[in-house]
Amino acid sequence: MPKTDGLPDVPTVLVTTLLAGPVLAGLAGTVLPAFGYLPVLGHDSFSGDPFRKLFSMPGLTTSAALSFSTGLAASVASLAIVLLFTAGWAGTDTFRRLTRFLSPLLSVPHAAAAIGLAFLIAPSGFLVRLISPWATGWTRPPDILIPGDPYGLAMTVGLVAKEVPFxxxxxxxALNRPHVQEYLKAGASLGYGRMATFFKVVLPQIYPLIRLPVLAVIAYATSVVDVAVILGPTTPQPLAPRLVGWMNDPDLSLRLMASAGALLQLLLSASALLVYLLLETLAGSCLRTRFSNGRRHPRETPGRVFSLLPMLLIVAAMSLSVALLGVWSLAKSWWFPASLPQAWSLGRMLDALKSGGPSLGATLVIACGAAAIATALTLWLLEARGNARRRETGRMKALIFLPLLLPQIGFLFGLQMFFLLAGLSGTLTGVLLAHLIFVFPYAFLALSDPWNRLDPRYAKAARSTGASRARVFFQIQLPLLLRPVLVTFAVAAAVSTGQYLPTLMIGAGRVVTVTTESVALASGGSRQIAALYALLQLIVPLAGFSLAALVPALAFRNRAAMRLER
Amino acid sequence: MSSSDRISGLVLENVVIRLGGLPLLDIDCRILPGSVLTIMGESGSGKSSLLDFVAGFLKPDFRAEGRALLNGRDLTSLPAQDRQIGLMFQSPLLFPHMSVLQNLMFALPATCRRRQDRQDLAERALADVGLAGFGKRDPATLSGGQQTRVALMRTLLAEPKALLLDEPFSSLDRTRRAEVRELVFDLARKKGLPVLLVSHDEEDARAAGGEVHRLEAGKAGNGLDC
Known part of the structure; x- marks a missing residue:
């Protein structure tokens, strides 16, 4: 084994630069203008004006409160739904069946899911159509403000529907940890009900593994833009979409105020995280005092049914939403209150495919590029760290999660400035690089577990035959991990496809993807076109995951041990 | 209602376990209170599935016929948590997020309500296996033998009516092994518990003193009658 000499290896340095660099630069680029310093636009002295202007904006408090409450409520609700369902059903057939639904739902981009959900729950949406006019007497859509209700309920539901699969x-x-199955048995053999066993025995052990993802969800949900634009209230909008509006305003002087707003957003997300940590401590100590009280809660059928319902509801709503995207994109005319379109047409779809071609092309190039780079970098990093016998440290993990723990908007404003100076603003390369910051953490998340589970003796056996490190990597480790590597690529491509804000900010309107198009079209007049673009968003993840399933099946068709278990 | 409904002890009545339609093993026997039935077999012979069947954890790919009765009560359709069967695993499986004492208090029935009483009972159980004063310790700092002893007391504190042992001594070295094994069988005898032991170690079988049955890997229809 080569000695490490305490020096970090090349990929570690590279990844650190890739992730921490843009974040720090972006933050600096946001903080300076927030205090009035933006020499490019001729502001070269510090002042409190941007903040004064920000706080004089009408409805700012409401906007901030909306972002805070919808984001935090959606995150906590999602976590509760997931944990209750897992507690009540882990290991059952129902659990397995729903798992098969939830994994593909994860790859549906936020914007597409939100558009589908709007088609489902709007007053003129599918649910109302189903019961109209025979049950409601409505021959015209009722005059209710959904989506876009002033409390942000529709938006919260949309966020929950997307965060639950994640x-x-x-x-x-986390349940794949060794011995979890045995701990479940141990609890039951001591007389504990399923749910009591999960909360008292299993959850305390696996919670550290799901904590960072939960924090990432909170940071994301409190600063989300695309879902807020599609499902959120409009008078006023939540904070994040308002900031984007100011940032893209032709009046350049609004940029200083937008930067000040981005700092407010950072503060807001940070306080949401703090409130969550407080709740976590509270729940933790509540649970700890109950560890040893011997309460077994063996009569749990009502609890289990209760835990299943929200999960079923989400899976059903999401599946219906995606199906509605398909129906709408094929509908020629679909007047209220008919449950199905009166006339169908393929022509519109073909037209839109033609006009959507360039944006789909851009999406594909960016997604494939970002996914390939992120997957390769992850592999490089894992191989190098494995070779140096460095275990994943908490510091490394926190660093990799850093771009997900900050609201995107907090440093994208600043980053946009740097990309502008570097001449990358509005180019495919620029957007690809910006995506990479957010894609890499997911690639690492998807691949590090399979990599660490790979039996190290394969590599040792190969090395002992005299094979070089490179040969071991390319001929042993990579083929053995072909399936997870392809899945990682697919996950990364799906994440890239779903990126809205980085594309909008760095693309500067010149790089247009199907996602930015969908969000722009969602508030427009034509449901058909909006549905079509939302559907186009699904093409990349769908292709990616199909490839990830197909290639290993073909490559290893004569290798029994390489087939998936279960 | 057959005669086995009135018999004390653990009765396995015409139990047949199949995997994908093929019979894995069949067994028909009765374990009296305080006695041990040892089932020997290589991995893949179906011995773990038998334990899973009795404890209520049989995986959906397996199909089982027959009944398991404990002191006349039919267990077959009961959920695992209602079967009152204590289970010891290959590893001690102490809960790593709790102290040694909390592990034991976890097993105490909730009918014992006062915290102080619960602590006293748990301390006494520790003292019973020579581990007085270990209550505050992190289970991970205990040796393998000590962990197994705590696991045994955790199982017994839940007041099971039968014990299933899934090679619980296999993780111990030779000297500890005999010692812990004696302790387990001794306590089970004192409490009058029927014990079903699964092992592939001849010494375990000899020490158990009861009947021994051997399963052969992959052989269809491992028939046992006793």
């Missing part, structure tokens, strides 16, 4: 899959990965 947190669920994180929990699922």
């Amino acid at each position: 947190l669920f899959l994180m929990t699922l990965a």
